[in-house]
Amino acid sequence: MNSADEPHLKVERDGNVVVLTMNNPRRRNALTPSMITSMAQAWDEIDANPDIRAAILTGEGSSYCVGGDLADGWMVRGSSGKGSPPPERKSAGSVITDGLLLTRSLATPLIAAVNGACLGGGCEMLQQTDIRIAEEHAVFGLPEAKWGLIAGAGSTVRLKRQIPYTKAMEMILTGEPLTAAEAYHFGLVGHLVPTGRSLEKAREIAAKVCANGPLAVRNAKASIVTSGWLDEQDARQIEQRFVIEVMRSGDAKEGLAAFSEKRAPRYTGQ
Structure with missing residues (x-):
């Protein structure tokens, strides 16, 4: 695998908009320590730049993000070595919580362009985005309980405030996903678009945000x-x-x- 194929966060600037793409398509954009470190740094840089008026988060290929790579187990062990925090950060744990938007809210409007499976940590990050677009084939789920874990990167606090309580409980306690149509119906996302059109819609909305004060x-x-x-x-x-x-x-x-x-x-x- 060459360096271009390594999991990474792709950051592209287009005027007043930044598009961040989680890029690990071989693993359905599962998050690695280096990707989360890059995300934590990207949030800092976005909020520090007044010329950036909107940010878009999406995934490479046909998936949005399926959370951390459970086969590797780094999320349970904690991050170390490759992808460890830069010197100014207190700990690897702070990078993980910052990168996943658990301990921070981006000051800049953040738009999610959900282009496929949005599961685990991907679905937990989604809950800290402001405007959400889902492609019709996307699914949304918190399967952690199936593997003896808890959806604890904000979901037990946030999800019940964003969708009906009983559906939040069902998602977290059963681990069963919602379809894109169900996510739209219950208000987890605000727009439902055809396959391949989420980024286009996100850019359209970002342009409207950027046109305002x-x-x-x-x-x-x-x-x-x-x-x-x-x-x-x-x-x-x-x-x-x-x-x-x-x-x-x-x-x-x-x-x-x-x-x-x-x-x-x-x-x-x-």
Whole structure:
């Protein structure tokens, strides 16, 4: 196997959009330590770059991601050696949780283009994405319990908040998957498209996000994520902090001016 065939994360920049492709098609894009390390680094770089206004996560070939490679067993043992964390990171464990978006939420809007099987860790990462497109042949599942494991990279906390409680329990406790049509019906994904069209749809949505005020978009996402499921009074206090910052910005003034002058706004993110 040459270096091009090694499992890796492919990162491509297209204007204000970054497309990240999990590339391990021989193993249905199963995640390796080096891939997760690359993902953790990519999230840092995306959020640090104000010119990146949207990110898309997808898989190579006909699968999205089937989680960690259980045959290798590294997720149980922990990562070491190849794919170990860079010096500034505290531990291999922190790289895994960062890479899988367990201990962080990307500040930049993140769109999932689910082009096939979305299982295990792949399905757990999905729950931290903001906008989700599924191809009609995709399946979504958390089979960990079948192998004596627990879907513990966020699913026992997040999934019941994103789809009906009883379906979340059924997915986690039985390990049986949902079809793409079922995932759309229960609201796990927001768009259902023909095979081969998920990335196209994701780019279309990303373009709409990028056309909006970048500060407004980031603050709206931050308010939603930070307020979580707090009661309304506490959540409103959080919301107001983000609203005030946006309303005092140059982008807000530009947006109102563009509206009154009937022209396209020219946002700077300031």
